[in-house]
Amino acid sequence: MLHLWVTLFSLCIYAIAQRHHHSSEQHQEALISVPGDFTFDTNSQIPLSEEPWTSKYGAQNDLGYSGPLSFSHFKYRKCLEDASAPFDIGIIGFPFDTTTSYRPGARFGPYAIRSGSRRQSLGAGRGYTLAWGSSPSDFGSSLLDCGDVPISAYDNAKAIDQMEAAYSTLLSRPVLGGTSEVYKEKTRAFSLDGKEHPRIVTLGGDHTIVLPILRSLHKVYGPVSVIHFDAHLDTWPPRGTTAQEGITHGSFFAVAAEEGLLTNTSIHAGIRCKMLGIEDMQHDDTVGFQVISAEDIDDYGIKKVIEKIRERIRDKPVYLSLDIDVVDPGQAPATGTPEVGGWTTREVKRILRGLSGLNFVGADIVEVAPAYDNAEITGIAAADIVHDFLSMMLVDGPPQPHNGPFSNIDLVS
C-alpha cells in the first residue's frame, strides 16, 4: 500500500516538473528582441507599447519601497565577474562576522544598509541635501553598487584573502572620471603607479574587514592614515594560541600597523569603551593613533573635533572607517558591542561634513547587525551616513552655509 502511494506521489511530481519545464521553454522562445527599446512577446496579441500598462503609464519605475535591493537604487552589477561598467565610487558588501567578540550578526549588515537606503533614491536623482548644498549625483561621477563578495563563513584566513582579492580587483578597475578637475586628481596624486583609482565604500561586516582593505590599499598607495570612528580602540595586541585567533575585530589595527600598512598619524573619534588599563592607551599610541573621546565633543565642541582631525591628517591619503557603535545605542542599537554615552547621528553627520576635502582613498561602515534592530533605525542611520560619505568624497571642501539667518556667519568646516 505504501509502495502505491509513493509511486503515485512520484508521478505527480514528475507531471508538475514536466509542465513547468514546458511552459518556461515556451516562454523563452516567445521572447524575441526586436529593434527599439522594447521586447516583443509573440504570445501577446498586441505590441508592448500598446499594452494597457505601457500605453497608459509608461515605464515600470521602482518606488522608494519597491524593486530589487541596491544601495540608494544605484545600478547594480556583480563587479567581480562583470567589468562592463566603469565606476568612480563603488559600493561593495563584505558579509563577514566570524571574528566578533560578543554579539554576531554583522554578516547581514550589507543587506540592512541597502534596505535602509531605499528611500534615499539617489539613483533616481533625489540626493540633494541642505547641509551639503549638492547631491552626490551632481558631479558626473559613476556610482555603482558592486554587490556582495561571497565570503567563507567557516575559514577566516580564506575569508580575509577573499576580501583582499575582491578589493584589489575593484581598485584595479579604470575610473570614468568626474566633471570636476580637482576630483580627477583625487587619487592619482597618491597612487604608486601614478594612475587614478576608483574609491570603494565597503558595507561590513565586522570590523576585521578593514585589515584586508588596508592590505589592498597599501599595494596601491603605500601606508595610509586612518580616521576611525568607534566606541573602541580596535588596537589590542593580537592574542591567542594560533595566528588566526589573534586577528579579531578588536586587534586588526595593531596587525595592520605591524605589517607597515599605516602611517603613525591616525586618529580615533568617539572612544568610550572600558579597557584593561592605561596600558591599552599606551599601546594604542604605538599603533599610531591619537584619541578623541566621546566626551570631548561636550568639552571642546564639534568645530574643535573637526579641526583636530584635519590637523592630524592634513593632505595625506586617508582611509575613513566608521563603526556604527560610535553612535549611541539609543540611535543605533543594532550592533555587536554596544556602549552607552555615544554620539548622536546628527553629530556624526556634522563631523563628516567637516572632513570633506581631505584626500580620501576609501571608506567603510561596519558592525551593523540588524537582528538587534528596531524599526530599521540602525540600517537607516547607516545608509544615511553612507550618503554623507559620498558627498564627503566628492566635494572639494566643506560646503558654504545655506541661505538663511546664519548665512553670513563663517561656519567653514
Ligand SMILES: [Mn+2]
Ligand atoms: Mn570597531
